[in-house]
Amino acid sequence: MNFFYAPPENWKDDRSEVEITGQEAIHISKVLRNKVGDQAFVVDGIGNRSKCEITDISKKSVQLKVLETNSQNEPTTKKVMAFGAIKKRDRLEFAIEKAVELDVWEICVFDADHSERSRLNEDRLHTQIVSAFKQSGRFYLPKLVIKRSLDEVLEQYKEHSILMAYLGDEEAESPNQLTDSENLLLVGPEGGFSKREADFAKSNGAQFFTLGKNRLRAETAVVAFLSQFLFSK
Amino acid sequence: MNFFYAPPENWKDDRSEVEITGQEAIHISKVLRNKVGDQAFVVDGIGNRSKCEITDISKKSVQLKVLETNSQNEPTTKKVMAFGAIKKRDRLEFAIEKAVELDVWEICVFDADHSERSRLNEDRLHTQIVSAFKQSGRFYLPKLVIKRSLDEVLEQYKEHSILMAYLGDEEAESPNQLTDSENLLLVGPEGGFSKREADFAKSNGAQFFTLGKNRLRAETAVVAFLSQFLFSK
Secondary structure (H helix, E strand, C coil), rough: CCCECCCCEEECCCCCCCEHHHHHHHHHHCCCCCCCCCCEEEEEEEEEEEEEEEECCCCCCCEEEEEEEEEECCCCCCCEEEEEECCHHHHHHHHHHHHHHHHCCCCEECCCCCCCCCCCHHHHHHHHHHHHHHHHHCCCCEEEEEECCCHHHHHCCCCCCCEEEEECCCEEEEECCCCCEEEEEEECCCCCHHHHHHHHHCCCEEEEECCCCCCCCHHHHHHHHHHHCCCCC | EEECCCCHHECCCCCCCEEEHHHHHHHHHHHHCCCCCCCCEECEEEEHHHHHHHHEECCCCCEEEEEEEECCCCCCEEEEEEEEEECCHHHHHHHHHHHHHHCCCCCEEEEECCCCCCCHHHHHHHHHHHHHHHHCCCCCCCCCECCCCCHEEEEHCCCEEEEEECCCCCEEECCCCCCCEEEEEEEECCCCCCHHHHHHHCCCEEEEECCCCCCCCCHHHHHHHHHHCCCCC
8 A cells, every 4th residue: 555645734633534735646646546445544744644545636636534543652762863964966865865764853964064055955855755754654754954054953952962973082982872862963074074063062062973994975974873773762 | 195996916916016907097097187106095905005106107007106005904704795686776886885885895686586686787886896995995895796596695605694684473683793703694675585585594594683663775774784783893
């Protein structure tokens, strides 16, 4: 059965019906050629997955009635992955897709000291996140946040425990289990974090961690770092 | 300084000189436009990195003299990553590039029960491995091995400890430290391993491991699995 996404505002208050609009509606009617009576799963991105049946279908809007709903609680341990903007689009999109698969709670892309000011197509990235979200069978849709400096990132997530992938002067530890509920994982851009950024993060309570002895590309570091916490709840 | 690759047969016996040929030579002469006297690092893929100086340059061949050499021992813990052939080329290449960055010793791509028979462009994949190898600063060039079934893979690596990413009937553990020197990590194709493959691997001593609760794409599983062993020596 297919999976579709409909944001919270598209659902009737009593959750008996839902409407799918936009590109998703066009996809359902024109590409998949679904018909009235067909069933599908519809997720709302805030913890609920409903088995539904199509009651009306047009190019702009697909109406479904809800047959049954499965809900999941928010994770106890949330991981925000903030990484310096990656210039090459296919690598950036891989980082984002993999972050969603690997259970990220929020994705933050920021302009680092050693990266060029990014011009991100937020709509395109959001579409990507929704696509990876549906494919992975997750219940919560990760948010996308864009920031213009590490300083802005730390301001945004000021209550989070900060784990920074950075090899400083001292011996960094390998990442362990996450013990806190709100975690901010930081990965630098291709050129690495600047000394200024490392000092600033440190003064804000960041712990430095190593991701092994090999030099990793930025998008690989994003995936490798999140993979240290596959079993967090 | 640039990094170039020259396989063992291109080096003079006493390692005083080396010749770069093929695409690399064309790249050096036509794209980078290096000149006699320019310096570069040249790696041989079997543990040695030499700082060299160009002594002669043409489109087909670049001659260099060796100034100094740095050598590294083979790792104590070797990781062979064998994964079911991934159909989409960009995802396959992503898996291969990341495997090289994450210190894989050999890369094996095989036709799994649940994947279509692959038609891989081995030259193209080899070029990719060399490129990722140079970029990552590693000393050993991973080999590429193509097999037609999991059975062939287990025959090829019959002395290796087998770690299989597979959720069986019993509760699988999360991957730990690697304790043996020769390790075979197995990841299935998009459709997952078949029961036959799992039983066959088990009867050959495979241990099953989980990569968390989310369904991961094949190339993500490759990276996540290797990321469990970032600190193996």
